[in-house]
Amino acid sequence: MIDLAEFAAAVGDADAGPVTITGLGTRGGPVPGVRCVGAPAGIAWLQPDEMTVCCGAGTPVDELVAALAEHRQTVALPAGGTVGGALSVGRADVRQLGWGPVRDTLLQARYVSAAGEVVKAGGPTVKNVSGFDVCRLLVGSRGTLGFLGEVILRTRPLARASQWYRTSAEPAVVQRGLYRPVSLLWDGTMVWALLEGHPEDLAAQAASLGMEPCDGPPTLPTGSRRVLPPAEAMASTGTFVVELGVGVVHHADQWTSPTRDAREAALAEAVRREMDPTGRLNPVLPVHG
Amino acid sequence: MNDTLLAALREALSPARVHTDGSELGLYRRDASNIEGRTEVVCFPLTTAEVQACVRACVRHEVPFVARGSGTGLAGGATPLDGEVVIALTKMDAVVSVDPVNRHAWVEPGVLNLDLSRQVAHLGLHFAPDPSSQQSCSIGGNVANNSGGPHCLADGVTTSHILAAEVVLSDGEVVVLGSEAWEPAGAGGLDLRGGFVGSEGMFGIATKLCVRLTQNPPGVVTMLFDYESVEAGAETVSAIIADGMVPAALEMMDKLCIEAVEAYIHAGLPTDAAAVLLVEVTGLPAGLAADRDRIVEIALAHGARTVRIAKDEAERALLWKGRKTAFGAIARIKPNYYLHDTVVPRRMLPTVLGKVYEIAARHDLLVLNVFHAGDGNLHPLLVFDKREPGVMERVHAAGEEIVRASVEAGGVLSGEHGIGLEKRDFMPLMFAPADLAAQAAVRRAFDPTGLANPGKVLPSPAGCGDLQHVPEGAWV
Ligand SMILES: Cc1cc2nc3c(=O)[nH]c(=O)nc-3n(C[C@H](O)[C@H](O)[C@H](O)COP(=O)(O)OP(=O)(O)OC[C@H]3O[C@@H](n4cnc5c(N)ncnc54)[C@H](O)[C@@H]3O)c2cc1C
Ligand SMILES: Cc1cc2nc3c(=O)[nH]c(=O)nc-3n(C[C@H](O)[C@H](O)[C@H](O)COP(=O)(O)OP(=O)(O)OC[C@H]3O[C@@H](n4cnc5c(N)ncnc54)[C@H](O)[C@@H]3O)c2cc1C
Numbered sequence: 001m002i003d004l005a006e007f008a009a010a011v012g013d014a015d016a017g018p019v020t021i022t023g024l025g026t027r028g029g030p031v032p033g034v035r036c037v038g039a040p041a042g043i044a045w046l047q048p049d050e051m052t053v054c055c056g057a058g059t060p061v062d063e064l065v066a067a068l069a070e071h072r073q074t075v076a077l078p079a080g081g082t083v084g085g086a087l088s089v090g091r092a093d094v095r096q097l098g099w100g101p102v103r104d105t106l107l108q109a110r111y112v113s114a115a116g117e118v119v120k121a122g123g124p125t126v127k128n129v130s131g132f133d134v135c136r137l138l139v140g141s142r143g144t145l146g147f148l149g150e151v152i153l154r155t156r157p158l159a160r161a162s163q164w165y166r167t168s169a170e171p172a173v174v175q176r177g178l179y180r181p182v183s184l185l186w187d188g189t190m191v192w193a194l195l196e197g198h199p200e201d202l203a204a205q206a207a208s209l210g211m212e213p214c215d216g217p218p219t220l221p222t223g224s225r226r227v228l229p230p231a232e233a234m235a236s237t238g239t240f241v242v243e244l245g246v247g248v249v250h251h252a253d254q255w256t257s258p259t260r261d262a263r264e265a266a267l268a269e270a271v272r273r274e275m276d277p278t279g280r281l282n283p284v285l286p287v288h289g
Numbered sequence: 290m291n292d293t294l295l296a297a298l299r300e301a302l303s304p305a306r307v308h309t310d311g312s313e314l315g316l317y318r319r320d321a322s323n324i325e326g327r328t329e330v331v332c333f334p335l336t337t338a339e340v341q342a343c344v345r346a347c348v349r350h351e352v353p354f355v356a357r358g359s360g361t362g363l364a365g366g367a368t369p370l371d372g373e374v375v376i377a378l379t380k381m382d383a384v385v386s387v388d389p390v391n392r393h394a395w396v397e398p399g400v401l402n403l404d405l406s407r408q409v410a411h412l413g414l415h416f417a418p419d420p421s422s423q424q425s426c427s428i429g430g431n432v433a434n435n436s437g438g439p440h441c442l443a444d445g446v447t448t449s450h451i452l453a454a455e456v457v458l459s460d461g462e463v464v465v466l467g468s469e470a471w472e473p474a475g476a477g478g479l480d481l482r483g484g485f486v487g488s489e490g491m492f493g494i495a496t497k498l499c500v501r502l503t504q505n506p507p508g509v510v511t512m513l514f515d516y517e518s519v520e521a522g523a524e525t526v527s528a529i530i531a532d533g534m535v536p537a538a539l540e541m542m543d544k545l546c547i548e549a550v551e552a553y554i555h556a557g558l559p560t561d562a563a564a565v566l567l568v569e570v571t572g573l574p575a576g577l578a579a580d581r582d583r584i585v586e587i588a589l590a591h592g593a594r595t596v597r598i599a600k601d602e603a604e605r606a607l608l609w610k611g612r613k614t615a616f617g618a619i620a621r622i623k624p625n626y627y628l629h630d631t632v633v634p635r636r637m638l639p640t641v642l643g644k645v646y647e648i649a650a651r652h653d654l655l656v657l658n659v660f661h662a663g664d665g666n667l668h669p670l671l672v673f674d675k676r677e678p679g680v681m682e683r684v685h686a687a688g689e690e691i692v693r694a695s696v697e698a699g700g701v702l703s704g705e706h707g708i709g710l711e712k713r714d715f716m717p718l719m720f721a722p723a724d725l726a727a728q729a730a731v732r733r734a735f736d737p738t739g740l741a742n743p744g745k746v747l748p749s750p751a752g753c754g755d756l757q758h759v760p761e762g763a764w765v
Contacts (some may be wrong), residue, residue: 049531050634050665072533090480091472101471103480104449117723123701125632127446129435129487130702130712130719131746132728136448136483140473157533160576172390179507179573200575229469230391245391247470252735257474263464267734268479274730 002044002056004110004118004149010037013116021147023058024083027089031282037151040085043067051126051155052107055082057148064238073155074189075261076105076127084277090140091225094217095194096246098182103139111138111146114276124152137271143282145275159196165211167191171244177209184244186237187287192217217241224255225256290329290372294350298374301342306333306380315645317357317375321422323627324365324710326353331375332471337455337463337496344494345461347374353740356490358398358430361422363628364709366434366489370744374750376494380427384408385497392502393452393469398429398553405500414502417444420705421613429495434456435487437705439538440613442663443571444503446705448486456485475673476639484731489707490742492735504605506537506571514593515562519658521545521592522564523638526662528587529568530635534580538569539663543642546619546657546670553618556611559595566593566662567612573605616661616670623655623672627684631695632704635665644694645669652687654680666704667695693718708746716748 011019020031022038030036041058050070055064061077068074076099077086087109092102092280108122121134162182162209167174167190172185174191183194193211195202206213220241226233226249233242239252259265290309298307308314308331319325334340347354354374357367369375382399389412396405402423406415419438420426426436432454437446444450453467467482468474485492516522520539529536542550542565551558558565566588570580585596599605621624633641642658649671650654660668669691673680692702696718703712716725729747733739 007638046469047634047636049527049636050536051530060325078601080466096471100449103483104445111310113723113727115723119727120720120724121727123632124699125634125665125701125704127437127632127661127666128701129437129446129707131491131708131716131725132731133435133448133487134421134487134731136480137731138478139390139483140478145479157340157535159362160579175390180504197573198576198579201573204574204575227474229731231469233470235555236364248472260474260478263462264466264481267458267464267466267481270485270737271479271731272735275727 002040002042002150004040004112007037007040007149008112008116011112011116014278014280016113016116018280020282021084021143023085024060024080026081027085031284034283035075037147039082039147041082044150046071048073052124052152053155054150054152055083057082057087057151059083068155069158072158074158075153075155076100077102083151083153087139087148087151088141088143094183094185094220094243096243096248097184098180098194098196099156103136106135106151107137107154108152109135109138109148110150110208111148113146114278116282118149119146126154141213144272147281148187161199161202162194162196163202164214164216165193165195165206166214167193167209167211169209174209175244183217186242186244187218187240219251220250222250223252225250226255226257291350291352291425292348294352295330297346297349298330298343301346302332302339304335306335308333317360317377319367320360320362320365320367322363322365322368322709322711324368326370327372328369328374328375331377332336333377333379333380334477337457338495340457340494341461341463343374343376344457344459348459348461348738348740351740353743355742356429356433356494358427358433359401359425361426361705362430362434362709363630364703364711366707366709366742367585368710378427378494381496387412389414391469392504393499394502395499396426396428396724397495397497398432400428400519402426402431409502413505415505416500417441417450417503418447421616427593428498428500432486432495432498433488433490434688434705434707437540437661439540439661439664442661443535443537448483450501450503451482451498452501453499454482454485454495456493456495458493459736459741463496467499468616478493487707489709489733489746491732491745493741508574508577509537509569509571509605509751510577511599511608512568512581512584513597514566514568514588515559515595515677516564516566516592517562517594518592519564519638519642522566523642523662525566525588525591525593526638527635528591530663532583532587534570534583536568536580536663537571538567539661540567541565541658541660541662542612542615543658545655546615546659549618549622549657550611550615554607555623556607556612558611562594567608612659619657619670619672623674625673625675627673628689629667629669629671629688629691630703630706631667631692633665633667633695633698633700637698637700638662638665640692641667641700643699645691648687648690648694652683652685654687663702664704665700710745713746714748716746
């Protein structure tokens with residue numbers, strides 16, 4: 001267990017006023033003009049036979065992935081930033097179809113609440129339904145419900161083999177024809193598929209759809225990352241790459257995401273108000289939008 | 290019973306779907322746990338609008354309400370504590386739409402778990418969570434309890450298979466949490482869907498769900514290993530996982546359970562073994578063969594006496610039947626059983642199982658174990674005859690010790706059955722007051738009235754509101 005006393009003291013209690021947090025700053029980082037803290041870093045323990053790992057939220061994802069690789073395991077978080085940043089942003093990378101969304105990675109969190117207390121959510125085992133699922137709410141909350149200090153994550157085994165393929169077949173044909181692909185990307189013309197498993201199975205699957213091996217996924221446009229129902233994502237126009245079956249669109253153009261249903265937004269606001277009555281954690285960041 | 294509330298409910302639905310008959314109400318006083326409460330009215334809405342009308346009527350009269358699916362819950366979640374209105378979702382049982390390409394479906398909450406999988410089988414799809422009760426439990430109940438099953442080891446429990454939930458909140462408003470998109474739409478969106486799953490009827494009533502459908506595996510290998518000790522079986526489990534494989538299922542039965550099941554279904558199980566391990570792997574041919582060979586190798590290295598590999602679908606079905614009918618088989622030993630549900634780290638399985646045997650022996654009770662070994666999810670089953678004087682006290686005392694031993698071993702209170710009433714007062718074993726306060730805060734955000742299934746999950750005082758009394762005979 002990581003000692004979070006110092007981190008909690010840095011965040012402070014309600015009297016300490018507004019406070020923000022940053023990881024590596026790859027997704028916005030801290031709220032400008034607000035006192036800033038950082039979460040502890042480092043791996044506390046790693047249990048390959050439990051498929052769990054415990055680390056400080058400030059640990060860089062790349063460092064964690066490297067440590068897990070020694071045990072032929074990995075974690076379904078996007079590379080580049082910190083564990084806390086990846087969880088708080090809650091956006092998966094292109095392997096979401098097979099590896100699952102970021103929210104399914106977090107088993108237990110010890111976070112600092114708006115009151116400056118260390119609070120535990122979830123539990124250390126891969127299966128747990130003890131009490132309400134506060135962990136799911138923390139993922140994607142951008143720090144507005146609490147600042148993550150220490151987390152226990154579910155790991156996953158690395159596959160025997162992993163290979164990208166490309167084909168000009170129709171998206172629906174590829175979606176139907178492949179068994180549990182890890183990623184399917186479509187730019188309006190070509191489909192890229194990431195397959196994992198036994199090399200012979202990969203080759204047979206690829207051959208059945210006439211797919212050619214390729215070096216990797218296409219370059220993703222960076223104008224906007226849109227989240228849409230998968231069927232709607234297929235109607236994208238312009239320069240784009242759609243994550244098939246998931247509903248994420250990487251688009252060259254900027255985009256303002258449509259406002260949520262007012263009732264859902266009000267509920268999100270109510271959750272935030274209950275967890276942080278004075279709105280001091282990462283202030284001004286909307287929890288809906 | 291409040292007459293104006295009854296009149297309002299009858300007007301909202303139709304008198305025919307508002308039941309107040311004493312003998313029928315008996316069925317709704319409890320779920321599949323030993324905990325019994327009291328209700329005077331059960332409503333059977335057909336639509337979301339009717340659920341809204343019921344909820345509004347209850348809230349207007351300040352009478353609490355309890356959502357109910359099939360009533361197979363084992364933690365007293367659907368038990369009305371003290372005169373709550375029961376809102377039964379069983380008549381809302383339509384599969385509304387299916388998208389076979391993006392692999393999701395919109396369903397009403399009363400759809401039975403196995404019926405959903407049957408209805409999409411022709412598309413080569415199924416709903417992955419498969420509780421042993423899947424023939425009778427509802428999807429709404431699965432969502433409320435975040436239920437699991439043998440095949441959740443590789444595929445994840447219910448929350449991983451729910452994309453969206455249409456929910457009637459306690460103010461009577463309808464809100465859709467989540468969407469067909471996998472991530473919350475909109476920048477920085479909270480995963481309210483994830484907050485709702487597992488809320489045990491206390492955040493609102495689900496009236497429609499968008500569920501993920503999973504591709505049926507192209508191939509499957511089902512293996513049975515038997516051991517001279519429970520420890521050897523448990524060590525095989527850890528070794529398989531550490532080797533980088535996550536089988537589709539990894540289930541274990543101990544000696545008493547094997548004997549009971551074998552006497553019941555005659556599957557040819559080795560009744561002289563201390564434990565059997567049922568391992569299933571799924572996938573494409575080459576990966577399947579490699580996993581099978583490696584698992585057999587690991588099992589033998591850990592002392593497996595025999596290796597039985599199902600040679601066809603009939604034999605596979607027979608092996609699974611043994612696992613899934615374990616509860617029926619047990620009825621032949623003693624008339625009553627109490628099923629526990631805790632999780633421990635996999636490597637602690639041998640230690641905690643040892644304690645479970647010791648605890649049962651000390652309380653002079655028979656215990657059988659049939660459980661999801663792959664994720665460390667223990668299901669100790671205490672069997673007894675409740676007519677025996679004083680036996681219930683012993684059952685409850687042993688149960689409490691089992692829960693404590695699991696938490697002390699670094700485990701959790703429940704892996705899939707939920708907290709409900711059964712484990713409400715054990716929550717402090719796992720959570721400090723500040724942790725419980727955070728859970729209570731989330732509940733207040735979803736249900737400021739506190740009228741949705743009150744008195745469950747959160748122990749007082751973090752539960753806020755009145756401490757509900759727990760009925761006589763209930764175990765908490
Ligand atoms: C090489 C590279 C590759 C990448 N690939 C992908 C990709 O494939 N897909 C993808 O989606 N992203 C990708 N990213 C982006 C990166 O993974 C995310 O931006 C990362 O999740 C954010 O981490 P961070 O530490 O930089 O967060 P920051 O930008 O520092 O913070 C992000 C938000 O989280 C909050 N936050 C940070 N730490 C905590 C904490 N401990 N508790 C509570 N809130 C906190 C901050 O206040 C802020 O609101 C990539 C980045 C790089 C550099
Ligand atoms: C023999 C047996 C075997 C079992 N095996 C397993 C197993 O392997 N894995 C497992 O996880 N469970 C198992 N269970 C427990 C139980 O079947 C599950 O918890 C199941 O999901 C409950 O579904 P239900 O429809 O019966 O719900 P109910 O018992 O009716 O209700 C359960 C909870 O859900 C709430 N609820 C129900 N419907 C809704 C709704 N629409 N909206 C909001 N809240 C709602 C209720 O208020 C209550 O709190 C088993 C039970 C039995 C009797």
